[in-house]
Amino acid sequence: MITVKNLTKRYGPHPAVDDVSFRCEPGTVTGFLGPNGAGKSTTMRMLCGLTRPSSGTATVAGRPYRELPNPGREVGVLLDASAQHVGRSGRETLTLAARTMGVDADRVPAVLDRVGLNPVAAKRRVGAYSLGMRQRLGLALALLGEPRVLVLDEPANGLDPEGIFWMRGLLRDFADRGGTVLLSSHLLREVEAVADRLVVIGGGRVVAQGGKDELLAGAGTLVRARDPHALRLTLDRAGLDATANADGGCVVRAESDAVGQAAADAGLVLTELRPAGGGGLEQLFLTLTAGASTKEAVQ
Amino acid sequence: MTTMTTTPPDTVRRAVPGPSLARLIGVELRKLGDTRAGRWLLASIGLIAAAIVALQLRFVDDAGQTFSNFFTASLAPVALLLPVLGILSITAEWSQRTALTTFALVPRRERVIVAKLAAVLLAALASVLVSLAVAAVGTLLAGVTGGAGDWNFDPALAGHAAVFQAINVLIGAGFGLLLLNTPLAIVTSLLLPTVWGILSAMISALHGPARWLDTSVTMEPLLGPDVTAGQWGRLGVSLLVWVVAPLAAGTVRTLRREVH
Numbered sequence: 001m002i003t004v005k006n007l008t009k010r011y012g013p014h015p016a017v018d019d020v021s022f023r024c025e026p027g028t029v030t031g032f033l034g035p036n037g038a039g040k041s042t043t044m045r046m047l048c049g050l051t052r053p054s055s056g057t058a059t060v061a062g063r064p065y066r067e068l069p070n071p072g073r074e075v076g077v078l079l080d081a082s083a084q085h086v087g088r089s090g091r092e093t094l095t096l097a098a099r100t101m102g103v104d105a106d107r108v109p110a111v112l113d114r115v116g117l118n119p120v121a122a123k124r125r126v127g128a129y130s131l132g133m134r135q136r137l138g139l140a141l142a143l144l145g146e147p148r149v150l151v152l153d154e155p156a157n158g159l160d161p162e163g164i165f166w167m168r169g170l171l172r173d174f175a176d177r178g179g180t181v182l183l184s185s186h187l188l189r190e191v192e193a194v195a196d197r198l199v200v201i202g203g204g205r206v207v208a209q210g211g212k213d214e215l216l217a218g219a220g221t222l223v224r225a226r227d228p229h230a231l232r233l234t235l236d237r238a239g240l241d242a243t244a245n246a247d248g249g250c251v252v253r254a255e256s257d258a259v260g261q262a263a264a265d266a267g268l269v270l271t272e273l274r275p276a277g278g279g280g281l282e283q284l285f286l287t288l289t290a291g292a293s294t295k296e297a298v299q
Numbered sequence: 300m301t302t303m304t305t306t307p308p309d310t311v312r313r314a315v316p317g318p319s320l321a322r323l324i325g326v327e328l329r330k331l332g333d334t335r336a337g338r339w340l341l342a343s344i345g346l347i348a349a350a351i352v353a354l355q356l357r358f359v360d361d362a363g364q365t366f367s368n369f370f371t372a373s374l375a376p377v378a379l380l381l382p383v384l385g386i387l388s389i390t391a392e393w394s395q396r397t398a399l400t401t402f403a404l405v406p407r408r409e410r411v412i413v414a415k416l417a418a419v420l421l422a423a424l425a426s427v428l429v430s431l432a433v434a435a436v437g438t439l440l441a442g443v444t445g446g447a448g449d450w451n452f453d454p455a456l457a458g459h460a461a462v463f464q465a466i467n468v469l470i471g472a473g474f475g476l477l478l479l480n481t482p483l484a485i486v487t488s489l490l491l492p493t494v495w496g497i498l499s500a501m502i503s504a505l506h507g508p509a510r511w512l513d514t515s516v517t518m519e520p521l522l523g524p525d526v527t528a529g530q531w532g533r534l535g536v537s538l539l540v541w542v543v544a545p546l547a548a549g550t551v552r553t554l555r556r557e558v559h
Binding site: 045048049050051052065066068069070071072073077079080082083084085086087088092096097099100101102125141 | 315316317318322323325326329330333334335336337391395396397398399400401402403404405406407555557558559
């Protein structure tokens with residue numbers, strides 16, 4: 001279990017992480033979503049005792065990370081797949097970690113096999129690995145100590161579609177056995193397929209969190225009319241909060257019943273009317289983080 | 300690949316104790332030699348000691364070909380490489396960014412620092428054993444090729460040599476901890492004492508302090524069997540500046556530093 005409470009990190013006057021709170025329960029996969037620079041990595045580093053928070057607390061299994069006697073056996077951490085010595089072989093990288101944690105050496109080949117690195121690849125220097133192979137090695141490192149919690153920062157980066165599919169299965173399986181997974185991404189699609197819960201962060205602040213279905217349901221209704229302009233006017237007049245889609249439709253923060261009634265009252269011809277679903281969540285994600293990503297682009 | 304389950308996270312497990320210091324030292328010793336660069340550095344320490352003995356066999360007059368001479372001569376070139384070993388053991392964690400994994404597995408960073416210092420100290424002591432070994436081979440060969448081959452040796456010299464090499468490796472580790480950057484630490488640890496040596500030779504007002512602070516002066520007695528109390532005292536003072544201060548400041552910096 002992971003508990004993050006009012007976590008804040010300031011660099012000078014600028015808050016990189018601003019009063020972030022969330023919980024990750026055993027048996028669930030929590031997707032930690034936000035554009036690059038939103039504060040995901042800083043939050044995760046604070047969680048793992050690598051960055052000192054300006055204020056607030058983070059605990060894993062009820063204790064601050066730094067107070068875990070042998071953290072590798074409780075929490076599997078993958079914060080940056082590139083952060084490995086390029087001169088060491090994959091197997092040697094795992095052997096060092098296994099010795100540090102007091103894990104049986106037999107587990108090294110087993111876990112390499114689990115992440116799909118064959119013995120030939122395991123013997124090669126990490127410098128010769130592709131990013132996808134480094135992600136697999138990083139995941140092997142995280143799984144090595146048989147932890148109950150996984151903290152993974154952008155683990156899908158560099159994986160091919162087959163690799164992403166494989167990783168989803170692995171994380172789902174881990175959570176279904178009672179494990180806790182916190183997984184960050186800047187791509188909604190990547191976590192949508194595997195996460196039970198979502199924590200969306202933008203500009204260092206949590207802008208939305210909750211069950212994935214709940215967030216999906218709250219994402220509103222997608223509506224399309226023969227005359228999009230009249231539709232906008234009608235929705236505005238009815239006091240319904242609508243956001244225009246890229247392809248001419250509107251996502252309305254209301255039930256389809258209310259939207260249909262407003263259209264009927266105005267005598268509009270609708271070509272589509274349905275719950276917004278995944279597209280709605282994407283819309284939500286874009287809206288919620290728009291300010292943050294614009295800020296990032298300007299920086 | 301699917302036969303092994305990911306993990307049984309839901310089972311109740313006994314608390315797993317943290318790594319002992321001995322285990323951490325073992326890991327740090329392993330890190331010194333498990334990369335190509337590390338292996339080359341260790342090998343070159345052995346090779347350079349052997350090369351010096353070979354040169355002496357070839358060029359030094361027969362009477363000078365003694366065990367003590369072979370041993371003493373092999374110390375200086377090794378002493379050039381040991382600071383590099385000390386520096387790399389610390390800075391590689393940052394340049395290769397393995398600090399992320401190291402400190403995630405051992406969040407009490409001071410334990411990692413202690414283990415690293417112990418590991419490089421053991422390496423320095425091992426280098427003295429290498430020097431003794433190549434000196435012994437040189438003495439045997441000298442006996443065969445007509446050199447003196449004299450085995451006379453004051454054990455105190457071996458002890459002084461161990462202190463000498465331990466200081467060298469710790470100077471490197473101290474600069475490594477303080478600067479956390481490989482090229483910067485190597486250049487600084489080579490350049491600063493030299494600049495200090497030149498300045499103290501040039502400026503008469505520095506002659507006095509140099510006798511207490513210039514490590515090239517204060518460490519020299521360690522290359523012989525006799526070290527006076529005064530020499531130990533001056534050595535101690537110079538070590539406060541070149542070893543203790545960088546180690547202390549570097550430890551504070553490493554403990555506080557944010558790991559990316």
